[in-house]
Amino acid sequence: MSREADHLILDPVTQRNLELTRSLNEGGRQGSLIDVLDRTTTSMGARRLKSWLLRPLVNLEAIGKRLDSVEELAFDVIMRGKIQEASKDVLDLERLLSRITLGSAGPRDFIGLQSSLAKVPSLRGLTSQAKATLLRELHEALDPVEEARDDIETTLVSEPPVTLKDGGAIRENVSAELDDLRRLRTHGKNTLADIETRERDRTGIKSLKVRFNKVFGYYLEVTKSKLDAVPDDYIRKQTLVGSERYITPELKEYEEKILGAEDRIQTLEKEIFDALNERVSRHASRIRATADAVATLDVLASLADVATRSNFTKPRIHDGFDLEVKEARHPVIEATSQEPFVPNDVLLDEDHYVVILTGPNMGGKSTYLRQTALIVLLAQIGSFVPASDAKLPLVDRIFTRVGASDNLYRGRSTFMVEMDETAHILHHATRASLVLLDEIGRGTATYDGLSLAWSVAEYIATDGRLRAKTIFATHYHELTDLAAELPGVVNYHVSAREWQDDIVFLRKVLEGGSDRSYGIQVARLAGLPAPLIRRAQEILVNLEKNEFDLEGRPRVTGESTLGTGERQMSLFADAEQRVVSELRRVDPESMTPLEALQLLAELKRTLDSSS
């Protein structure tokens, strides 16, 4: 157990983007993957699950061991149910143990340890028939540490006070001296009660009481109205508003006995307790090993529980390249959304490893990206996955670049963050990585953004070191042309239908590109004013008129000149820009008609020569 294999690396951005342990919205656990996944019954299990989730495995054998155990527990409902039932009563052994070895544990911590260890034999019994290798190993590792358990049971009472100082934590028959002192104390207290009765009878004061406080010890209290009946042998100690307090030599004699016993009892109880602490601490490493096994068993049972409830399937993991998932779902959205979730297939193989995903905003692009990442990640922690069938390669890293983390950085522009994250991905991704890019180039001017998005996709698809499995979601539908130019690139789109100027999201991912992004319809859904929407539609029509060149190709893409390391943009943007800026510059009021005519001709020439 001292050495673990390498782990799948999830950089901080990806941990956050995939909402593994906290949601992006509220930053809380709710809405995160762990919230859906955590059906553990112990705190140890909950912490273990989190550590698995943040450090998935990259070792086929180790993943296989976990998956086989989850499978067995998923099918053996009875074994799983009983394991979860039994581990419910196991307290946080790890933290109990640390309090004990650090000497800060109270009597109830020991009882907690004892009752938790008492559950271990039944967990051991439940796993005795298990077949999966890891379950067999856990069965062996579940050590009930009987010595510690018995020791606590015979030393402490079953329901001790919170702190040792409250007294009474140590059982009878542990120390003869302690038992004697306790008898003496009880006897002393009975004697005090006898004295009270006797004095009431002797003096005829019915309200006479024997009481105790820290300053005077034991005393007799008599109310003011009965002062006449107080006998001479009472010694006055204190006068209060409504009463007087007295002592007698006899009272003081018993007081001494009782308090002496009390002091000695405290000292003895502490000695016995400290010795127990010392003895239990000696079993620390065995208790830790048991805690470890309980935590792992708890996580496996939790994963099996989730797999059954949420209808997950066992992934087949291999060390090749291809990733093929049928009817993949997003585990968190599926669990939390009211609407039925639309499952989608994912295929990334040697021939199609870069997917350009287009379609309307809100159409489900991000969901498709994230669910693909989550399925890979779940499989590599040893969990079943939300799909009807999953054939998955071992992935060394998952990279994400999605818009949602933009506001998490202070003092850096959205675009700078976006480029920073993109650079990180391009520098660190390998052929075995999974890269998910959402709306690259969104944070800057349209043409800058589009050119960057284009070249990033091209770089990933062609760079010899990279050629990683990539899903590239974009609203630049111009990018769909990449598929025609580069091997390995394939177009998908999330489907939507326009219906009476409105938009209906079908959320099905289909092959082929989307020709538009439905941005205006989405804006309408968001409640932008109707005149504004109409104006936007006019502008769109005008823009689209100029979108294609004479051969019907999108003007912006052009031919790559990768040989020189440069990429030429179409001149179209330049020419139009020049015309516009020239128009801005001139002042028609100060021009002669001839000058105006000459300018017009020149502008026309500029435009003509560029197309």
Add this chain to the structure above:
Amino acid sequence: MRATMATSTGRVRDKTKPSTTPAMRQYHEIKREAPDAILFFRMGDFYEMFYDDALTASRALELTLTSRQKDPSGSAIPMCGIPYHAADTYVGRLIRRGFKVAICDQVEDAKGAKGIVKRKIVRVVTPSTYLHQGYLEAKEPSYLMAVTPGKEAAGAALADLSTGDFVAFDFQGVDRWQKIAETLSTYRPRELLYPEGNPLPEEIFASLGLDGPRPVTTQRENWRFESEGSRSLLLRQFGTRSLEGFGLEDKPLAVGAAGAALQYLEETQRGDLAHISSIRCLERPTTSSSIPSPREISS
């Protein structure tokens, strides 16, 4: 983090005059052991704080500042106190604000004591070592992290005192800070130790984003991160003759970080750490990238 007591008391103490009361003499002696913590000095049913500690704590805890005694120069000693049974609440509040608290108790019965009652620091409470149940979250770990920077390499160790979990990392390559940042983001330690004069680059904290609190950072002397001493310390803790079984042989930076973390825990707990009985060395694949990113070149 804060001005230490040594400066303020050193100035006013005059060796030639008969010094202050015996209790205050004892206070100064004990305070020297915990210069960077607020000292809770047990006096009867109260924990008292003096000098700068009193000023800091009275502000942080909204306690009334008083001055009971005078020091030899005649000026009043600032003081504030809290009832001992409420200590946990106040310790928790100070820890959450990033302070450390040294708990100094009376370690003999005042009744039987001759002269002044014996006192000593029983533990130092820090953000990663405060194990009160109201402070720890059941489903979250509570890690202390130590980092040993090296040339194009770094070692890191994470210890969870509350569970005994102990892991070490050996990072090789120019992108070591990236890996440290990833480790920070994954484990989210509450406290971070680093060797003095080797400040950690600010960018490693960027990965924590705005949603994660930054760990409290503490400088420690360089020798505490040295691999030789750390190695013996680890061997003693685990009762082994080599670190091979833990995958830690020939990883001096990781060993140094693990030793520094363990030593800090021993120092703050002043007790047995028997539940920390092994360490795991986690491997990280070396980055296959041949192109260092611009940030790495500049670091």
